[in-house]
Amino acid sequence: MIDRLIGNILEWAAGHHDEGRYSPVAIVFHWTMAGLTFLQLGVGWWMGRLAAGGDKVSAYSLHFLIGVAMLILIILRFGWRTLAPGPINDADKPGWESIAAHITHYVFYVCLFGLPLTGWAMISATAREQDLTILGLLPWPLMPMGEMANPDLWLIEAVSEWLHWGLVVSMLAIIPLHVVGALKHQFIDRDDVLHGMLPIVPEPTPRRTRWQRRYRAVEKRIAALARRLWPGRPAQTARRRRPT
Numbered sequence: 001m002i003d004r005l006i007g008n009i010l011e012w013a014a015g016h017h018d019e020g021r022y023s024p025v026a027i028v029f030h031w032t033m034a035g036l037t038f039l040q041l042g043v044g045w046w047m048g049r050l051a052a053g054g055d056k057v058s059a060y061s062l063h064f065l066i067g068v069a070m071l072i073l074i075i076l077r078f079g080w081r082t083l084a085p086g087p088i089n090d091a092d093k094p095g096w097e098s099i100a101a102h103i104t105h106y107v108f109y110v111c112l113f114g115l116p117l118t119g120w121a122m123i124s125a126t127a128r129e130q131d132l133t134i135l136g137l138l139p140w141p142l143m144p145m146g147e148m149a150n151p152d153l154w155l156i157e158a159v160s161e162w163l164h165w166g167l168v169v170s171m172l173a174i175i176p177l178h179v180v181g182a183l184k185h186q187f188i189d190r191d192d193v194l195h196g197m198l199p200i201v202p203e204p205t206p207r208r209t210r211w212q213r214r215y216r217a218v219e220k221r222i223a224a225l226a227r228r229l230w231p232g233r234p235a236q237t238a239r240r241r242r243p244t
Contacts (some may be wrong), residue, residue, distance in 0.1 A: 001108055002075060008085075010083060010084050013025065013026075013084040014084065016087070018198055019087070020087050020192050021192075021195070021199065022086055022087060022194045022196050022197050024082060025080055025084075026077075026080065026084070026086060026197075027197060027198075027199075029073065029076070029077040029080060030077075030197060031148075032049060032073060033070065033073055033077060036066055036069060036070050036073065037070070037112070037171070037175075039066060040063065040066045040067065040070065040115075041168070041171070041172070043059065043062055043063050043066060044063060044168070046059060047059035047060060047063055054190075060225070063119075064119070064123065064132070065088045065134060065135065067115070067116040067119050067120070068116065068134060068140060070112065070115070070116050071113075071116035071117070071120075074109070074112040074113055074116075075133065078109070087196060097181075097241065100177075100181075101181060104174050104177055104181070106176070107170060107174050108174060109173045110167070110170075111167045111170055111174075113168045114163065114164075115164065115167050115168070115171070118160045118161075118163045118164040118167065119164055120143060121143055121160040123142070123154060123159075124142040124143035124226050125143075125145060125147050125153040125154070125156040125157040125160065126153070127142075127159050128142070128145070128146070128153075150184065176190055182194050182197075186201065187204070190204040190205065191204070
């Protein structure tokens with residue numbers, strides 16, 4: 001019965017994918033994660049500016065709560081993505097743009113997994129006597145570091161903090177790229193990429209706009225310059241066989 005239910009759900013999702021759109025489940029995952037990411041970045045910035053005291057402790061608790069929610073959500077999203085891959089749309093056309101889009105997608109997953117895990121590691125290494133709870137109700141375990149010596153814990157805390165900040169910087173770098181790419185698909189390429197993830201945005205009419213002509217002209221110039229700087233090997237003509 002469960003297998004049949006899962007099969008029906010995946011078939012329902014595939015129906016959306018066949019139309020070039022993401023399923024409602026994927027859309028909810030995407031925009032919920034986007035909202036939590038912006039909220040978490042804002043809370044982290046605000047938390048770093050607070051003086052030591054009760055407000056900072058409350059901010060850390062909120063930061064931890066959002067991090068746990070993001071970790072659970074990204075695990076569920078990754079599982080859904082594995083079971084029901086997204087549609088094949090105009091973003092999957094061959095070329096450097098498709099490669100860049102997929103690299104950005106993978107970096108997002110690394111950041112969304114890595115940020116809560118490194119934050120969890122920092123708490124586990126520095127707050128061994130603290131009982132972690134979600135909203136003061138559900139207990140949340142520390143990472144298993146109880147038998148480690150203090151120097152090892154300090155090292156884990158330092159490395160985790162360094163990785164945490166590196167992932168924050170990476171996230172701040174790829175979010176604008178992701179947004180610019182989506183806007184480019186909507187207003188320059190005029191394809192169905194943004195409409196597939198945000199159905200309230202009307203699907204643009206395929207036509208060549210002034211911005212598209214300018215973009216293609218610049219792209220051709222860059223490609224011509226690249227061919228001059230890195231010329232490819234000339235094609236070798238096939239040798240004729242000697243008559244026997």
